[in-house]
Amino acid sequence: xxxxxxxxxxxxxxxxxxxxxxxxxxxxxxxxxxxxxxxxxxxxxxxxxxxxxxxxxxxxxxxxxxxxxxxxxxxxxxxxxxxxxxxxxxxxxxxxxxxxxxxxxxxxxxxxxxxxxxxxxxxxxxxxxxxxxxxxxxxxxxxxxxxxxxxxxxxxxxxxxxxxxxxxxxxxxxxxxxxxxxxxxxxxxxxxxxxxxxxxxxxxxxxxxxxxxxxxxxxxxxxxxxxxxxxxxxxxxxxxxxxxxxxxxx
Amino acid sequence: xxxxxxxxxxxxxxxxxxxxxxxxxxxxxxxxxxxxxxxxxxxxxxxxxxxxxxxxxxxxxxxxxxxxxxxxxxxxxxxxxxxxxxxxxxxxxxxxxxxxxxxxxxxxxxxxxxxxxxxxxxxxxxxxxxxxxxxxxxxxxxxxxxxxxxxxxxxxxxxxxxxxxxxxxxxxxxxxxxxxxxxxxxxxxxxxxxxxxxxxxxxxxxxxxxxxxxxxxxxxxxxxxxxxxxxxxxxxxxxxxxxxxxxxxx
DNA sequence: GGAATAGTGTCTATGAGACATTATCTT
DNA sequence: AAGATAATGTCTCATAGACACTATTCC
Numbered sequence: 032x033x034x035x036x037x038x039x040x041x042x043x044x045x046x047x048x049x050x051x052x053x054x055x056x057x058x059x060x061x062x063x064x065x066x067x068x069x070x071x072x073x074x075x076x077x078x079x080x081x082x083x084x085x086x087x088x089x090x091x092x093x094x095x096x097x098x099x100x101x102x103x104x105x106x107x108x109x110x111x112x113x114x115x116x117x118x119x120x121x122x123x124x125x126x127x128x129x130x131x132x133x134x135x136x137x138x139x140x141x142x143x144x145x146x147x148x149x150x151x152x153x154x155x156x157x158x159x160x161x162x163x164x165x166x167x168x169x170x171x172x173x174x175x176x177x178x179x180x181x182x183x184x185x186x187x188x189x190x191x192x193x194x195x196x197x198x199x200x201x202x203x204x205x206x207x208x209x210x211x212x213x214x215x216x217x218x219x220x221x222x223x224x225x226x227x228x229x230x231x232x233x234x235x236x237x238x239x240x241x242x243x244x245x246x247x248x249x250x251x252x253x254x255x256x257x258x259x260x261x262x263x264x265x266x267x268x269x270x271x272x273x274x275x276x277x278x279x280x281x
Numbered sequence: 282x283x284x285x286x287x288x289x290x291x292x293x294x295x296x297x298x299x300x301x302x303x304x305x306x307x308x309x310x311x312x313x314x315x316x317x318x319x320x321x322x323x324x325x326x327x328x329x330x331x332x333x334x335x336x337x338x339x340x341x342x343x344x345x346x347x348x349x350x351x352x353x354x355x356x357x358x359x360x361x362x363x364x365x366x367x368x369x370x371x372x373x374x375x376x377x378x379x380x381x382x383x384x385x386x387x388x389x390x391x392x393x394x395x396x397x398x399x400x401x402x403x404x405x406x407x408x409x410x411x412x413x414x415x416x417x418x419x420x421x422x423x424x425x426x427x428x429x430x431x432x433x434x435x436x437x438x439x440x441x442x443x444x445x446x447x448x449x450x451x452x453x454x455x456x457x458x459x460x461x462x463x464x465x466x467x468x469x470x471x472x473x474x475x476x477x478x479x480x481x482x483x484x485x486x487x488x489x490x491x492x493x494x495x496x497x498x499x500x501x502x503x504x505x506x507x508x509x510x511x512x513x514x515x516x517x518x519x520x521x522x523x524x525x526x527x528x529x530x531x
Numbered sequence: 532g533g534a535a536t537a538g539t540g541t542c543t544a545t546g547a548g549a550c551a552t553t554a555t556c557t558t
Numbered sequence: 559a560a561g562a563t564a565a566t567g568t569c570t571c572a573t574a575g576a577c578a579c580t581a582t583t584c585c
Binding site for chain 1: 300
Binding site for chain 3: 223225226230233247248249250251252253254255269272274
């Protein structure tokens with residue numbers, strides 16, 4: 032039987048159903064540390080395991096919409112706040128057996144969120160938490176979600192280099208030091224304050240001045256800092272390169 | 282009904298089946314121009330339209346394997362040759378209605394192939410062709426495949442900057458001028474021969490010398506060129522930045 | 532010989548990074 | 559007053575890009 036005949040005879044409806052889900056890797060910065068949104072599973076399989084928020088894509092629902100809905104359900108965010116969250120497709124995972132019940136292909140999304148209230152508050156969702164990423168290695172997640180989180184983290188670190196998405200972790204207005212803290216937290220690497228300052232202001236469209244300053248100086252002294260908001264660039268030229276860490280590449 | 286209850290009551294098997302397919306954007310360079318592998322559809326919908334090679338993911342078949350299988354079927358490549366083709370996941374497309382028959386979520390892949398023989402030769406596949414990308418704007422593709430191709434092209438251009446994947450368009454051994462032609466073709470931009478030469482040799486792991494040279498000089502004169510093969514780097518530090526084209530970013 | 536190309540040398544502008552300095556604010 | 563921080567200045571080094579030049583090969 033040729034491939035052509037095989038395909039012609041192939042009726043997908045004759046096969047066991049394939050389920051399509053979305054799972055969202057949601058990152059935020061709380062108390063100077065990168066956090067990941069997790070929910071506790073109530074049912075089998077992987078009951079009581081922590082997992083990425085996600086679920087089945089509904090009929091006539093776009094993939095992006097499904098990811099946004101899952102995110103809104105777990106974070107309790109409404110339309111306006113949700114609009115400030117960056118959401119992008121990450122990758123798809125469909126290894127047979129990744130869900131023991133049936134064939135499940137999951138479209139993973141990556142979200143960058145500003146500091147949000149505790150997720151369970153005012154939400155219908157079950158148990159949910161912001162987990163510091165430092166605590167992740169000692170925790171086993173459901174399904175292949177550890178792999179998905181690792182992919183999301185690597186994507187996030189890379190994206191800070193050539194996009195202004197670091198601002199999505201902050202509020203409407205922020206100082207250069209706030210922005211630097213985001214980079215240091217996500218990259219896990221201290222940056223030179225003076226050089227970072229000049230670099231940020233030199234990249235077109237990264238930030239724009241509001242004209243205002245903070246009300247007070249820092250908690251341990253220092254002058255008031257000028258306030259900025261996100262600029263209109265969607266890609267950064269030139270990019271903010273992260274300090275050479277290791278030769279991961281070879 | 283709360284979201285929690287909704288999800289608990291949600292049985293995906295009770296809904297109309299969702300089909301999962303893979304589609305492959307396969308790029309190669311023929312006669313100095315970038316080409317895209319297309320197949321002509323034999324059946325409805327979009328009968329007689331050209332489309333990306335692809336098809337349903339089979340039960341117990343990994344997504345990557347499905348993409349490799351579809352690629353092999355259309356190109357007629359065997360194991361060893363296929364091994365030289367770079368294949369990576371591109372993105373997933375699941376907008377409702379993109380396939381008029383039923384809900385279809387397609388996982389798109391991107392492939393970089395060396396110059397291959399005509400696709401139809403020795404293959405069970407139906408009509409297939411390498412289409413010069415310059416001819417693409419005048420051709421309507423099936424489904425949302427034009428969008429997928431556009432996304433694949435942008436990914437390909439970006440990947441040449443920070444990966445050594447340009448070598449995947451070439452044979453086992455190649456000259457620096459061959460490599461430069463790949464960059465110029467994919468980016469659609471002439472590069473300075475002397476500076477490119479030095480830059481390529483200065484990036485660790487991009488190419489390594491074979492010690493040999495070409496048998497003859499160029500067709501219009503010039504000395505014999507040294508031959509190189511792909512190096513062991515997987516990411517390039519520093520990257521080969523493409524010349525600033527437009528401010529697409531803003 | 533003339534033309535084209537491979538490979539290298541040189542110069543300049545630009546940016547990253549190390550370090551220093553000044554002004555401003557908190558304790 | 560002392561310490562911390564925002565913001566800017568200065569210096570050095572590495573790199574990109576423009577341009578020049580030599581050697582080699584084809585016609």
